[in-house]
Amino acid sequence: MPSFVPYLVHTLFPPGVLLPDILLIDFGLICAGIGVIVLLTKTRRWGWLWYDWLTTVDHKKIAILYLIASLVMLMRGGIDALMLRAQLALPTTHFMPASQYDEVFTTHGTIMVFFMGMPFIFALFNAVVPLMIGARDVAFPRLNAMSYWLFAFGAILFNISFVIGGSPNAGWTAYPPYTGLAFNPGPGENYYFLALIIAGMGTTMTGINFLVTTLKMRAPGMSLMKMPMFVWSTMVTSALILFAFPPLTVALAMSLFDRLFGSHFFTLARGGMPMMYVNLFWLFGHPEVYILIIPLFGVFSEVVATFSKKVLFGYPVMVASIVAIMFLAYGTWVHHFFTMGAGPAVNAFFGLSTMLIAIPTGVKIFNWIFTMWGGRIQTTTAMLYQMAFIPVFMVGGATGILLAVVPADYQLHNSYFLVAHFHNVLIGGTLFGLLSGLYYWWPKMFGMKLNETQGKWAFWLFLIGFWVTFLPQYLLGLKGMTRRIYTYPLGFGWHDLNVISTFGAFIMGAAFVVLVYNIVWSLLYGERDLTGDPWDGRTLEWSLPSPVPEYNFPRIPVVHDRDAWWAMKQKGQSLADLRPEDVHDVEMPKNSPIPFLLGASFFVLGFGMTFAWWPIAIIGFVGIILCLLFSGFDYDDHHHLKADVIRQTEATLGRLQG
Amino acid sequence: MFAQRLMESYRKLVLAALAAGAGLLSAGFSFGPKYVLLHPAGPVAKSELHVFILALELMAIVAVIVLALFFYAIVRFRDTAGNTAPYTPNWHSHTLLEVSVWILPAILLLFIAIPTVKTTFSLAHLPKGKDPVVIDVTSLTWKWLFEYPKQHIATVNYAVIPANRPVLFELTADSPMNTFWVPQLGGMEYTMPNRVLPLWLEADKAGTYWGHSGQFSGVGFEKMFFNVKAVSQKSFQTWTTTTASAHPMTLAAYDRLLKQTTVGDSTYGNYPADTFPTLASGFSLTGSGMYMVMHDKKGISYIPMVGS
Ligand code: HEM
Ligand SMILES: [Cu+2]
Ligand SMILES: [Cu+2]
Numbered sequence: 001m002p003s004f005v006p007y008l009v010h011t012l013f014p015p016g017v018l019l020p021d022i023l024l025i026d027f028g029l030i031c032a033g034i035g036v037i038v039l040l041t042k043t044r045r046w047g048w049l050w051y052d053w054l055t056t057v058d059h060k061k062i063a064i065l066y067l068i069a070s071l072v073m074l075m076r077g078g079i080d081a082l083m084l085r086a087q088l089a090l091p092t093t094h095f096m097p098a099s100q101y102d103e104v105f106t107t108h109g110t111i112m113v114f115f116m117g118m119p120f121i122f123a124l125f126n127a128v129v130p131l132m133i134g135a136r137d138v139a140f141p142r143l144n145a146m147s148y149w150l151f152a153f154g155a156i157l158f159n160i161s162f163v164i165g166g167s168p169n170a171g172w173t174a175y176p177p178y179t180g181l182a183f184n185p186g187p188g189e190n191y192y193f194l195a196l197i198i199a200g201m202g203t204t205m206t207g208i209n210f211l212v213t214t215l216k217m218r219a220p221g222m223s224l225m226k227m228p229m230f231v232w233s234t235m236v237t238s239a240l241i242l243f244a245f246p247p248l249t250v251a252l253a254m255s256l257f258d259r260l261f262g263s264h265f266f267t268l269a270r271g272g273m274p275m276m277y278v279n280l281f282w283l284f285g286h287p288e289v290y291i292l293i294i295p296l297f298g299v300f301s302e303v304v305a306t307f308s309k310k311v312l313f314g315y316p317v318m319v320a321s322i323v324a325i326m327f328l329a330y331g332t333w334v335h336h337f338f339t340m341g342a343g344p345a346v347n348a349f350f351g352l353s354t355m356l357i358a359i360p361t362g363v364k365i366f367n368w369i370f371t372m373w374g375g376r377i378q379t380t381t382a383m384l385y386q387m388a389f390i391p392v393f394m395v396g397g398a399t400g401i402l403l404a405v406v407p408a409d410y411q412l413h414n415s416y417f418l419v420a421h422f423h424n425v426l427i428g429g430t431l432f433g434l435l436s437g438l439y440y441w442w443p444k445m446f447g448m449k450l451n452e453t454q455g456k457w458a459f460w461l462f463l464i465g466f467w468v469t470f471l472p473q474y475l476l477g478l479k480g481m482t483r484r485i486y487t488y489p490l491g492f493g494w495h496d497l498n499v500i501s502t503f504g505a506f507i508m509g510a511a512f513v514v515l516v517y518n519i520v521w522s523l524l525y526g527e528r529d530l531t532g533d534p535w536d537g538r539t540l541e542w543s544l545p546s547p548v549p550e551y552n553f554p555r556i557p558v559v560h561d562r563d564a565w566w567a568m569k570q571k572g573q574s575l576a577d578l579r580p581e582d583v584h585d586v587e588m589p590k591n592s593p594i595p596f597l598l599g600a601s602f603f604v605l606g607f608g609m610t611f612a613w614w615p616i617a618i619i620g621f622v623g624i625i626l627c628l629l630f631s632g633f634d635y636d637d638h639h640h641l642k643a644d645v646i647r648q649t650e651a652t653l654g655r656l657q658g
Numbered sequence: 659m660f661a662q663r664l665m666e667s668y669r670k671l672v673l674a675a676l677a678a679g680a681g682l683l684s685a686g687f688s689f690g691p692k693y694v695l696l697h698p699a700g701p702v703a704k705s706e707l708h709v710f711i712l713a714l715e716l717m718a719i720v721a722v723i724v725l726a727l728f729f730y731a732i733v734r735f736r737d738t739a740g741n742t743a744p745y746t747p748n749w750h751s752h753t754l755l756e757v758s759v760w761i762l763p764a765i766l767l768l769f770i771a772i773p774t775v776k777t778t779f780s781l782a783h784l785p786k787g788k789d790p791v792v793i794d795v796t797s798l799t800w801k802w803l804f805e806y807p808k809q810h811i812a813t814v815n816y817a818v819i820p821a822n823r824p825v826l827f828e829l830t831a832d833s834p835m836n837t838f839w840v841p842q843l844g845g846m847e848y849t850m851p852n853r854v855l856p857l858w859l860e861a862d863k864a865g866t867y868w869g870h871s872g873q874f875s876g877v878g879f880e881k882m883f884f885n886v887k888a889v890s891q892k893s894f895q896t897w898t899t900t901t902a903s904a905h906p907m908t909l910a911a912y913d914r915l916l917k918q919t920t921v922g923d924s925t926y927g928n929y930p931a932d933t934f935p936t937l938a939s940g941f942s943l944t945g946s947g948m949y950m951v952m953h954d955k956k957g958i959s960y961i962p963m964v965g966s
Contacts, residue, residue, distance in 0.1 A: 098877045171874055177851060178834035178875055183799070183918075268851040274835060275850060309737070311750045317759075339837060340848045341855035344782035348775045355767045355774075359760060362720075366759040369727050374746035376737035387732055394724050398717040405770060407777040408710035410845020411695050411703070414837060414872035480694040480841040482872040485880035492868075493692035 011611060014186065016099060016166040026163050055591040057141040060548060062148050063126035063445060067438075069152060070120035071519075073111050075512065076159070080108035082509050085469075089502035091490045098486040102169040103188070105484055107162065109172030110192065112426070113292065114199060115155045120434045121295045122151075122206055125234050127445050129210065131541035131548060132228050134219025134557045134564075139212040141589035142637065147202040147209065149599025154199030157606045161191040165611070168192035171484060173281060174255065176266035176274045181259055187610045193256040194606040200245050200252075201602075207241030210234050219540075221559035225319070228539045228563075229312060232319055233298025236326045240287045240294070243330065248284035251277050260612060275340060282333040290329045293425065294322055296433025297364055300386050303436050304368050306535050307383035308375030311563060314367045321360035328357040338409045347406045354404035361397055365390060380535070381455035385436035388463050392428030396421060399474070417477025420470045427466050435462070435515075443534045447547040448526035454518035461511030468504025472497035538566035543575045545653050554646050554655075555582045578650055579657050586641040594634070598627040694841040699867060699888075700860045702781060702844030709777050713770045720766065781844075784858050790824040791894075793817060797829075797836040797849040797871065799918045800878030805929055809898040812907050812926040814915065816885045820894035824860045832916060833875060840869035840886050848873065861888035881920045902927050 040046055053061060083104050087095040096104070126144070130137055138144050161167045165187040170179045179189045214235040218227070227235075255277065257263040264270040266277045305312045312318065334342060334350035368390060377383065399421040403409050412418060442450050476497050481488065488494050533542040540557060541548075543565045557575060561567035568574065605620030650656040689696050698704040734743050784790055794805040795817075804817040819825045829838050831849040839846035840859060847857040861867065871882040889897065906928035915921070 098880070102874070102877060175835055175873070183834055183876060268832070268834075271852055273852065275853065308735070309745075310747045313750055314752075314756050315750065317756050337848070339846050340850070341853070344779045348778045351774050351778065352771055355771055359763050359767065362763045363759045365724060366727075366755075369724070369731050370752075370755065372731040372735055374744055374749050375735050376741070376745055377732060377735050378737045390728050391725060394721060398721060401717055401767075401770065402710060402713050405709050405713045405774045407706040407774065407781055407845065408713065410781075410847075411706050411710070411841065413846060475693075478689075478693045478695045480839075480868075480870070482839070482870055484874035486877075487880060489883075493690075 011187075012164050014166055016103075016186075017163055019097075019100060021096075022162060029163070050593075051591065054596050055145075055593045057137075057145045057589045057591055057595070058550060059126045059130050059138050059141065059144060060445070062144055063123045065148055065152070066119045066123035066126060067445075069155060070116050070123060071516075073116040073119070073155065075516075077108050077111040077116050078509060078512050080104050080111070082505055084108060085502040085505040087487065088498050090499065091488050091495045093487060099169065101486045102484075103162070103167035106168050106171050106192075107158075110158065110168070110196075113172060113288070114196060115151075115158065117292050117426070117430050117434075118199075118203060119151055119155075121237070121292070122147075124230075124295065124299065124434070124437045124441065125206070125210055127441055128541050129213065129231060129234050130217070131444070131544060131552060132231050132539050133214065133217060133222060134540050134553060134559065135213065135217040136552050136556075136586065137589060138209050139217055140209050142592055142595060142631070143205055144209055145592070145595035146598055147205040149595045150202030150205070150602060151199045153599035153603040154195045154197075154202065154606075157198065157603055157610075158191060158195035161188060161195075165191070173285070174252075175281075176255060176258070176277050177268040177272065179255055179259070180267045182268060190256065190259060190610040193252045193259075194609055197249055197252050197256075198602045198606055200249055203241055204245045204249075207238040207245070209238075211238035211242065214238070219556050219559050222564070225316070226559060226562045226564070228298075229301035229315070229318055230295075230298035230539075233294045233296075233301075233322060236322045237291050237294045240291050240326055240329060244284045244287035244291065247280045248288075251280035251284070254280075256609075260609065275337075278337055278340065279333070282336040283330075285336060286333040287329045289422075289425070290325060293429045293433075294325065296430055296437070297322060299433045299437040299440070300368060300389060301371075302539065303382050303386045303440050304371045305563070306440075306537050307378045307380055307386070308372045309378070309536075310371060310375035311538075312367075313370035313373070315562065317363060318367055321363045324360040325357060328353065328360075332357055335404055335409070338406050339413050351404050351406040351409075355401060358397060358401055358404075365394060365397075380439070381450070381452055381459055382436045382440040382535075384456065384459045385432045385439070388459070389428055389432045389436070392432070392463075392466065393425060396424030396428055399424060412477060414483050415477040416473045416481045416483060419483050420473035420477065423466075423470050423473075427470075432462075435459075440535070441541075442522075443529040443546050444532075444541055444544075445547065446523070448522060448528050449534060450518055450522045451526060454514060454521060458511050458514040458518055461507055461514060465504050465507030465509075465511055468507060469501050470504070472501045472504075476501075533565075538563035540564050543568070545655065549646075549649050549653075551586045551588060551641055551646060554578055554586075554650050575655070577657055578655055580647055583643045583646050583650070585643050586646065587638050588641050590637050590639050592631075592634070592637070594627050594631045598624060598631075601627055694868075697842060698844075699842040699865060700844060700862050701785075702859050703842055705777050705781065706845055709773050712773060716766055716770055720763070784824050784826065785860075788824050790826040790858065791819060792826045792828065793819070794828045795830070795838055795849065797831040797833050797838070797875070797882075798915050799833040799876055800882050800920050801915060802838075802869075802882065802884045803915060806898070809902065810928050811898060811901045811904070812929040813901075814921060814924045814926075815883075816887065816923045818887045818889060818894060818897050819861060820891045821861045821864045821888040823891065824858050827857045827859065829855045829857060835873050836875050836879075836882065837872035838869065839872050840867050842867045843886065846872050861886075864888050864890060876918065878918065878920045901925055 040049060053065065056062065083096065084101070087093065087101055126138070168174070168188040168191055170184065170189060170192070174189065174192060178184060214227070214231055254263070254265040258265055258267055258272070264272045266272045266274045268274075301312055301318060332350060332354045334346060335354045338347050338350070368386075379387075399417070403412055403418065403421060439450050439455055442448075476494055479492060479494055479497070481492070481494050529546040532545040534546075535542070540559075543557070544552065553575075555575075555578060557564070601620050601623030603620070604623060605617050608614065608617030608620055647656060691697050695707065695710075698707050735741070792807055794807055796803040796805070802815050803812065804814070805812045827838060827847075829847055829849045830853060831851045833849075833851070835851075836849045837846040838849055838857065843859040843861055844857075847855050849855070865888055867886045867888065869884045869886055871879060875882075904925050904927035907926035907930065909930050911926070912930065
C-alpha cells in the first residue's frame with residue numbers, strides 16, 4: 001500500500017467523523033445519491049436536469065433552486081437544533097461527545113443564517129421582484145445564476161465538512177484566537193472561512209444585481225414612491241448587503257491567512273489583536289441581522305394589505321422607516337460587545353444608537369396594525385404567520401431594548417437570555433416571514449396552492465413550539481446559564497426549564513414535518529390556480545398566469561398607481577385582453593453552463609485550500625480564470641423569442657383577443 | 659349576532675389574559691434564589707438589576723398598548739359574514755397617528771436612555787474613598803488564575819475577597835477569549851489575550867458566589883466554574899497571611915496551567931513576576947482598557963488605549 005493512503009485516510013476521516021451517527025448518515029446519503037442517479041438515468045432526465053435547471057438563467061427557476069436548497073438546509077439546521085436540545089434537556093448527560101456538540105451548535109447557527117435564511121430570502125427576491133416591477137428578468141441574468149452557484153457550492157463545501165475532515169467548531173461567530181491553529185488544528189475552520197467567503201461573493205453579487213434591477217428595470221410609470229413595499233425592502237436589503245459583506249470577507253480572509261500562511265492578525269502569540277476581528281465581524285453582523293429581517297418586513301407589508309383587503313397604511317412612513325434602519329444599521333455594531341472594555345462613552349453611544357433604531361422598527365408594527373384596522377381580515381395561512389409575527393417580534397424587539405441597556409447587558413450578554421432574544425426575532429421575524437411569503441407566492445411559483453388546512457396545522461405547531469422553546473430560555477438567562485455550554489451540573493436549578501425548552505423544540509420539529517408533508521401533498525394534489533390571482537392581490541405579479549411563462553410579460557405594463565394591479569382591477573382593466581399586434585419579438589438571456597462551472601471551480605479551489613493541497617487549489621483557480629475569460633468574451637448571450645411563439649402561448653392561456 | 663361573537667372572543671381573551679397574569683404572578687413568587695440575576699449581592703449587580711427592571715417595566719407598557727391594539731384589530735375586523743365593523747378599504751393615512759408613532763416611542767425611550775447612560779458612566783469608576791483590593795485574573799484553557807499583586811499570593815479556580823470593599827479585577831487571557839462573570843456580584847467582562855480590562859465588583863455580605871465564563875473557548879469550557887468567597891475584612895487578612903506561606907508558583911507550574919486541561923482548586927504562596935501587568939505599571943482605572951505588548955518571555959510594555 002503506498003504511503004500516502006494512510007495519510008489520506010487519516011486526514012479525510014479522522015475519528016471525529018467516524019462517530020456511529022455520522023456513519024449512518026453517510027450510508028443514507030450514499031443510498032440516496034445512488035437512488036437519484038438511477039432514477040435520473042431510468043427516466044432519461046439528465047438532459048432535462050442540465051438544460052432546464054443547471055444552466056438556467058431564468059429568475060423564476062433560480063428562485064426554485066434557491067428554495068429547494070434553503071428547505072434542505074432548514075432540515076439540516078433543524079436536526080442540528082434538535083440534537084442540541086436533546087443534549088441540553090437534562091444535566092450532566094452525554095448524549096454526544098463535547099467536541100461534537102461544539103460542531104453541532106456551530107453548524108446549526110452558520111447554516112440557519114447563511115445557508116437557510118439568506119437563500120430563502122433570495123428565493124423570494126427572484127420569484128417575485130421582476131414580476132412586481134413589470135420586468136422580464138433581473139438586470140444581470142447570468143450574474144444571477146453565478147450568484148446562485150457560488151452560494152450552492154459554498155453550501156456544499158460547508159456541509160461536506162461533517163463527513164470529510166470534521167466540522168468547524170468555533171460558533172457561527174468564529175472568534176479568534178480560538179480559531180487559530182494553536183487551539184483548533186484540523187480542517188474544520190478552514191471549511192468555515194472558505195465556504196463563507198465563496199457564498200459571500202455570491203451574496204454580494206446578488207446585492208448588486210437587485211440594487212440595479214430595482215433601480216433601473218421598473219416598468220414605465222413606476223416611480224420610486226409607487227414601488228410595492230417588498231420591492232423597497234429588496235432595494236434596501238441589497239444596499240445593506242453591498243456594504244456589509246466586505247468587512248466580513250476581510251475578517252474571514254485574515255483569519256484564514258493566520259491559519260494557512262502563518263500571519264498574526266488575530267493570534268494569541270506575537271501581539272495579535274483578536275478584538276479587531278470582533279469589530280470587523282459585527283460591522284458586518286449587525287447589518288446582517290437587518291438583511292435577515294427587512295425583506296420579511298416587505299413580505300408582511302404585502303401580505304397584510306392583501307388579506308386585510310385594504311391599502312397599506314402610511315406607505316411613506318413605511319419607506320422612511322426602512323431607509324432610516326438602513327443607515328442606522330451601520331451604527332450599532334458595538335452592542336454585540338459592550339463587555340469588551342471600549343469605555344463608558346463608546347458604550348453609551350452605541351446603547352443609544354441601538355435604542356434609536358428601535359423607533360423606526362416600532363413604527364412599522366403600528367402601521368401594520370393600522371392596516372388591519374378597518375379592513376376585513378382573511379385568516380389564510382400566510383396571514384396567520386403575519387398575525388403571529390406581530391406579538392412575537394414585539395417581544396423580541398423589547399428584549400433587544402433590554403440588551404441595549406448597557407448595564408443590563410453586562411449581566412445578560414452571552415446568557416440564554418440573549419439566545420432567546422435572537423431566536424425571538426429570527427424565528428418570529430425571519431422564519432415566520434419566509435413561511436408567510438412561501439404560502440403567499442407558492443401559487444405564483446408552482447401553479448397550485450399549498451393546502452390551507454395542513455398549512456394551518458404546521459403554523460400552530462410552529463407558534464406553540466416556538467413559545468414553549470424560548471420563553472423558558474429567558475428565565476434560564478436570569479438563572480445565569482451561559483450559551484454554548486455542553487452540559488451543566490444539577491445544582492443550579494437549570495434542568496426543569498431545559499426540559500420544557502427541549503419539549504418545545506420537538507413540537508417545532510413536528511411542525512417542520514407537517515410543512516414538508518404539506519408541500520409534497522400539495523405538489524401532487526394541490527388546488528390548481530387557474531386565475532393567476534388566487535388571493536385577489538394588489539401588485540403586478542398577480543396579473544400574470546400561474547406559473548408565469550418564460551418571458552413574464554408579453555407586453556410591458558404601464559403603471560399609474562401604487563397598488564398597480566388592484567387599481568387596474570378597480571377600473572375594470574386586465575392584462576389578459578392582449579391584442580395580437582401588441583406582441584413583438586422579445587430578447588431573452590440565453591442559458592449558460594459557465595455559472596455552474598464557475599461555482600464548481602470555486603468548490604475545487606476551496607476544497608484544495610481547506611486541506612492546503614495546493615495542486616488541487618491551483619486546478620480550481622485555473623478553472624475560475626477560464627470561466628471568467630469565456631464568460632467575458634461570450635457575446636452570444638441572448639436569443640430572440642419570436643412574437644408568434646408568445647402569441648401561441650398566450651392564446652393557449654386564453655389571454656389573447658380574437 | 660356579531661356582537662355576541664365578539665363578546666365571546668373577548669371573554670376568552672380576558673380569561674386567557676387573567677390566566678397568564680396569574681401564572682406570571684405565581685412565577686414571580688417563585689423567582690427563588692436560583693434566579694441569581696434577581697438576587698444581587700453587591701452594589702454593581704444591584705444597580706444593573708435596577709436599570710434592567712426599569713426598562714422591563716417601560717417595555718411592558720409598550721407591550722400592553724401594542725397587544726391591546728393588535729387583539730382588538732384582529733377580533734373586530736375579521737372577514738366574517740355579518741361583521742358590522744366599519745370597512746374603510748382606502749384609509750391609508752392619518753397625520754396625527756403617523757407622527758405620534760415616532761414621537762411617543764422616542765419619549766418613552768428617553769426614560770430608558772437617561773438612566774442607561776448615567777449608570778454606564780457611574781459603574782465605570784470605582785467608588786471614591788474606598789481602597790480597593792486588586793486581583794489580576796488570567797483565563798487559561800479551561801481554568802482561572804487569580805493573582806493578588808499586593809499580597810503576592812495566587813489561587814486557581816477560586817478567589818477570596820473581603821466583603822464591603824470594592825475589588826478591582828484586572829482581566830486578561832493566556833488562552834482563547836472568555837468572559838469573567840460572577841452574576842450575583844455584577845456583569846461580565848471579556849478576558850482577551852494582549853489586552854487588560856478592568857472590572858470592579860463588590861460583595862455586600864459574606865458568602866460564596868459562583869462565577870462562570872460566558873464565552874465559549876473549547877471543549878472544557880463548560881467546566882470553567884469558579885467560586886468567589888466573600889469574607890470579613892479580618893478573615894481576609896488572616897487568609898492572606900496564612901496563604902503567603904504556601905508553596906510558591908513556579909514558571910513550570912504556570913506552564914502546566916497553560917495546558918488544555920481542567921483542574922481543581924489550588925493555592926500558591928507567591929508567583930513569578932511579570933506574569934501579569936499591574937497597577938504599578940501605570941494601568942488606569944477609568945474603565946477603558948489598554949494594550950499590552952509582550953517582548954519575548956519577559957518584559958511587557960503597556961500602551962494605554964485612547965480615551966482611557
Ligand atoms: C427548531 C428551532 C430551533 C431551535 C430549537 C434552536 C435551538 C438553538 C440552540 C440550542 C442554540 C445553541 C445555544 C448555545 O449557544 O448553546 C442555537 C443557536 C443559534 N440559532 Fe437556533 N434554534 C432553532 C431555529 C433557528 C433558526 C430558524 C435560526 C435562524 C434563522 C437560528 C439561528 C441560531 C443562531 C444564529 C444561533 C447562534 C449559534 C452560535 O452561537 O454559534 N436558530 N439555536
Ligand atoms: Cu446587532
Ligand atoms: Cu438583536
